Amino acid sequence: MKITILGSCAGTEPMPGRHHSSFTIEHNGSLFWIDAGEGCTYTAHLRGIDLLSTRAIFISHPHIDHIEGLPHLISILEKLNSRADPTSTVLTGKTIDVYFPDLEVWEAIMKMNKYTFPAYDNNNIEYKPTCYKDGIIFDEKGLKITAMHNFHMGKPQKGKPWLSYSYRIEADGKCFVYSGDLGDPEDVDPLFDSCDLLFMEAGHFQVDKVCRYLKDTKKSFKQLGMIHNGREVLADAQGELQKGRDILGDKVFIAEDEMVFNL
Ligand SMILES: [Zn+2]
Incomplete structure (x- = not known):
């Protein structure tokens, strides 16, 4: 699978050369989006990623820095699809699965798109939203995604769903x-057994806190990329990287937009 980071910073004020959280996975001719922060469509398009091969979209939680690019992505998919050569229109009659922990927010996005882009109703793309829970949420053509709730948005009230998730992705x-x-x-x-690549957020913690925790708990991974980097990390990215490497060695890196990984 090919992973492309489209956005590597937290929901801070704009940072030079960095966008809010998003990345894509390309696998067996299908495209998958993990979160959809600002500019995700723009960056993916510039990277030559085939947007019309979109199969599913996974949203970890409904905070704006993870979904602000979603209305634009949906709008661009509609436009590209309506302009595509019918013989090559990948999405005609196809469904895009959307995994979203809060369907009210998803419905609000779709409503907004409908108001701002009236032609939206005349499309061939059907979206199938799912409010997912812990466990395997996607398993198709050799790509498996397991979700597990986390405490970023706190514990839900009784009877309400968890709103924030982490993923384990295997292929x-x-x-x-x-x-x-x-x-x-x-x-x-x-979600830990061992993994080839671990993306850990550094928007709510400093790099050394994350690295210290992973070392103390003897987690097994080949590479650790700090994503969702906050302003404190980015103010001295080199210094923060060094602090992480002092603890875990060269396998630590600070993720940047447009980094690509082939696993
Ligand atoms: Zn965030």
Whole structure:
């Protein structure tokens, strides 16, 4: 699977060369979106990613820095689809699955798009939204995604769903873990066995706190990318990276927009 980071910073004020959280997975000819922060469509398009091969969209939680690019993505998919050569229109009659922990927010986005882009109703793309829970939420053509709630948005009221999740993503015998936003670094524990690539957020914690936790709990991973980087980390990214490497060595890096990983 090919992973492209489209946005590597937290929901801070704008940061030069960095956008809010999003990345894509390309696998077996299908495209998957994990979160959809600002400019995700723009960056993916510039990277030559085939937007019309979109199969599913996964939203870790409904905070704006993870969904602000979603209305635009949906709008661009409609436009590209309506302009595509009918013989090559990948999405005609197809469904895009949307995994979203809060369907009210999803419905609000769709409503907004309908008001701002009236042609939206005349499309061939059907969206199938799912309010997912803990466990395997997607398993198709060798790509498996397991979700586990975390405490970033607190514990839900009785009878209400969890609103924030982390993911474990497996394909072709490789695996990576995406923390999403966390309440605490230990929130990812249930998703850990070992992994090739671990993306941990550094918007709510400093890099050294995350690295210290992973070292103390003897987590097994080949590479650790700090994503969702906050302003404190980005103010001295080199210094923060060094602090992380002092604890875990060269396998630590600070993620940047447009980084690509082939697992
Ligand atoms: Zn965030």
